[in-house]
Amino acid sequence: MAVDRLNRSYKLVRRPQGMPAAQDFRLVEEAVPEPAEGQFLVRNHYASLDPAMRGWMDDRPSYLPPIPLGASMRAGTIGVIEKSRNADFPVGRWVSSHNAIEDYSLCDGGGRTRLVDPDGVPSVTNYLSAIGTVGMTAYFGLLDVGRPKAGETVLVSGAAGAVGSLVGQIAKMKGCRTIGIAGGAAKCARLLRDYGYDVAIDYRGKSYPELIAAIGEAAPDGVDLQFENVGGAILDAxxxxxxxxxxxxxxxxxxxxxxxxxxxxxxxQLIAKGARMEGFIMTHFFHRGAEALPDLTAWVGQGKLRVDEHIEQGLENFLPAFLRLFEGTNEGKMILKLT
Structure with a gap:
């Protein structure tokens, strides 16, 4: 029974300065919590590791409050309900929620929590990638914010990443010409071979003028839509x-x-060309998930949307797995298997 176990939890104990370090965290063991009326206890099996988690570690305004020092590292998770005092969330069901890097979490069914069916997808981890927040980010960011039209040229940075790889494929479905920017020959080969990009640009080793020249060569008629995941010199170019x-x-x-x-x-250039630059976060669209999930589920099931997931093992390996996102050494959506 869950009450006979300990709950391992990864805590934030210091605000990172630059790249997160081991001293910023502490792995602790606590008693497994008991659900109160209306709550249920989830045994987290997998956690989503995303670049946005770095921003949650800082004490500054954002779309979510910063993680308090001493609190568990916030993360999207998927797991199985082990105890329940909520009739809408019965024991034994898989559930996707916004919990933490920990073995067990208490939920009340609010926010981003939803029951999921592992038999309805190729892998239950797809609910943390293409059929979850990542997929909806690509879907709404491209289609609602970007509004691509058939025949347009779409430029995607971080194109081999979890979101970028899906954006390129969806843009191709909508009849666009796609250019992907990624780091290294292996990732650029994946853009062409696996994600259907028309052109791949390797930014590594390129100076700022060379990057501008490479984009200009790939898009001789210009870029209509730029989906930006990286920023910096790539956005400027x-x-x-x-x-x-x-x-x-x-x-x-x-x-x-x-x-x-x-x-x-x-x-x-935004002024000179009457262009617009618009930011968004998935929380702006989460209430519209029912619009995107049928398409995403069908595309994955029909093989129209390739999904690559990089799964690291062990809750205790949170930090090295998380840092791979910034080192660019992950090959697909980064997921941590907790169990």
Missing amino acids: GLVTLNPYGRIVLCGLISQYNSEPYPLRNVW
Whole structure:
């Protein structure tokens, strides 16, 4: 029984300065909590590791409050209900929720919590990738914020990442020409072979002028829509090639999460070209998940949407697995298997 076990939990004990370090965290063991009326106890099996988690560690305004020092590291999880005092969430059901890097979590069914069916997808972990927040981020960010039209050119940075790989595939379904930017020959090969990108640009080893030239060569008629996951010099270079009335979708700025902001030189292009740059986060669209999930589930089931997941083993390995996101050494959506 759960009450006979200990609950391991990864706590934030110091605000990181730059790249997170081992001294910023502590792995502790606590008693497994008991659900109160209306609550249920989830045994977390998998946790989603995302770049956004780095921002939650800082004590500064954001779309979610910072993680308090001494609290467990916040994360999206999927697990099985072991005890329940909530009739809507019975024992034995799989549930997706926003919990923490810990073995057991108490939930009340609110927020992002939903029951999921492991038999309805190729892998239950898909609920943390293409059929979860990651998939909905790509779906709504591209289709609602970016509004691509058939025949347009779409430029995606971080194109081999969890979101970027899906954005490129969905853009192709909508009849767009796609250009992906990634780091290294292996990732660029995946863009062409696995995700259907028309052109792949390797940013590694390129100076800022060379990056602008590479984008210009890949998009001789300009870029209509830039889906930005990286920021910094890549975002700045993309501004130069943006077409009149083009759009930039700001999904992430992973290049700046552990460093000072990059000074953009080419924001003037938005004025000169009547273009727009719009940021978004998935919480803006979570209430519309019922619109996206049928499409995403069907595309995955029919093999139209390739899903790559990188699963690391062990709750105790949270930090090295998380840092792979910033080192660029993960091959697909980063997921930590807790059990």
